[in-house]
Amino acid sequence: MTALSVSTSSAASLRADALVIGVAKGPKGLLLAPGSEAVAEAFEGKLAEVLATLGATGAEGEAVKVPAAPGLKAALVLAVGLGEAPEAGYADETLRRAAGVAARTLSGTKKAALALPAESAEQAEAVALGGLLGSYGYTAYKGESGKAPVGELVLLTDRKGSKDAKAATERATAIGEEINRARDLVNAAPNDLNPKSFAAIAVAAGKEHGLKVEVLDEKALAKGGFGGILGVGNGSDNPPRLVKVAYTHPKAKQTIALVGKGITYDSGGISLKPAGHNETMKCDMAGAAAVFASVVAAKRLGLAVNVTGWLALAENMPSGTATRPGDVLKMYGGKTVEVLNTDAEGRLVLADAIVRAGEENPDVIIDVATLTGAMVLALGNRIFGVMSNNDELRTRLHTTAEATGEPAWPMPLPADLIKGMTDSTIADIANMGDRMGGGLVAGLFLKEFVSEGTDWAHLDIAGPAFHEGAPFGYTPKGGTGTAIRTLVRFAEETAAGK
Incomplete structure (x- = not known):
């Protein structure tokens, strides 16, 4: 069963096997979503360019991996597509699906940090629930051939929103575990x-x-x-x-x-x-x-x-x-x-x-x-x-x-x-x-x-x-x-x- 937790650590300083960010389709090409600022800084402002070179377009459901840059404690950066960039705020369902794509892509990983947009309690819950649902796999009859889900998903938030994010993940955990x-x-x-x-x-x-x-x-x-x-x-x-x-x-x-x-x-x-x-x-x-x-x-x-x-x-x-x-x-x-x-x-x-x-x-x-x-x-x-x-x-x-x-x-x-x-x-x-x-x-x-x-x-x-x-x-x-x-x-x- 995948565990959910909240951290106020910077995306750059958190130790994890993978760091998840969101990317979207902008009018002039690939856009980095809120939450990816520290990661972009580690790439010296060239993260969008690197991802585009690897084929990232920001389309919904897309997942593109890139080795982490020096300065990041994670070994891998995973960019998940959010679709067309909205004028004001990403929809909860968009974030649920993106977190689900990330969790499925990273199955077998021990610890993954989610640096997706989570600027409100509703968005934080959407990311947490999507991650928990996306990590699901039914392996009751597969024995050792079944692939393990992500061991832990860490929702990254700032100190100001940490209390709301913690409550959101607790609610997401209750609902997500019952859905599973x-x-x-x-x-x-x-x-x-x-x-x-x-x-x-x-x-x-x-x-x-x-x-x-x-x-x-x-x-x-x-x-x-x-x-x-x-x-x-x-x-x-x-x-x-x-x-x-x-x-x-x-x-x-x-x-x-x-x-x-x-x-x-x-x-x-x-x-x-x-x-x-x-x-x-x-x-x-x-x-x-x-x-x-x-x-x-x-x-x-x-x-x-x-x-x-x-x-x-x-x-x-x-x-x-x-x-x-x-x-x-x-x-x-x-x-x-x-x-x-x-x-x-x-x-x-x-x-x-x-x-x-x-x-x-x-x-x-x-x-x-x-x-x-x-x-x-x-x-x-x-x-x-x-x-x-x-x-x-x-x-x-x-x-x-x-x-x-x-x-x-x-x-x-x-x-x-x-x-x-x-x-x-x-x-x-x-x-x-x-x-x-x-x-x-x-x-x-x-x-x-x-x-x-x-x-x-x-x-x-x-x-x-x-x-x-x-x-x-x-x-x-x-x-x-x-x-x-x-x-x-x-x-x-x-x-x-x-």
Whole structure:
């Protein structure tokens, strides 16, 4: 695990294996970003020229190494591109990505100093968080072949801003470590992570951080009438679980309920997925991982708001006991669902958990799920969709997500699309409706299980939850931990009365 620290030492005097600076595209060529002054002085004013000779342009994502000049205590200078130079201040997301590029480039290094622009607490936090996220690597199964992350990242700041920078790195550490916890869960092999083992991890975290954790096993689920979760998990030898992870604060005035889809492996069930669509289906529990990590982060940050996470955990497998297309499930709360496609299983486990969450009368319910391929078709691989029964809540979540650097887009819930599901001749509703607008149809299905008068939002993170391409910025290949920053910021805003 990469350590984060703050130093008021000069970039020239700090002993480190590498020193990171920022460079940008200016109107007349390469520009050195704030924070690089001492380094430039050591190069006698020729640093930009040297870097340009080595091919540096300042483009975002670029990383160019140069041996350190005499007078620097570091052995290496790494220049990372920040893109076009802004008229006033670098954006937080630009700095997060640059720090992530630096951390990835310097993997295996023991100590690296970050002399990137950090002139405000927000910028300092962005640099620290980007570095911590960029240093992530999943090596659980690689043994000695896995490359170690940077051992320590040192954020350089002046004495005037050191107090704010220290607080910023502490917050970044709490959030970054929880995002990386979620990434670990998403990346874990499905033969290791199943509903029971996921629940055990939640119980252990609850003991570590002082959270109240309750686990309903298959017997308790049957006794309670959780037909959706049980129906999805019936085909697996690994029985389902519903896990409640609760953080309460004595001064809290509001309660947020977070509901996460936790399909630890999704074969599609009897409606089996075609070849080529199964290999990454261990990631279908990314919503539950995000919810779990967000609750722990809220506790670590001491936010004055109650946050309860509901992890709806099941493994969707085909077998002689699996739910069949045509079966009718009696959901928690009594509503009946005709199952037309067993690969539309996430909405079934979420529906049970949403009803259960609503019984505790939270001020808002937010569910998070890798729910539909239709949302990926609509928004691509890097943007998640936001739906809600409250336009103001939808707008707030969209704004919050964008502010944290998590691309999102508000989506509608057209009333006419519900008819395709409520036309079931044998049940209250079917789990499938119109094929066109499938992501919206899934949202409408979930809305049917939200208690009257409760504000609710649905985040469909199917696109950005699992990255299959080459790493970029602070985003690794595999699990990304998407939506956690949005949920934590939302909880912070709620605690502040916004």
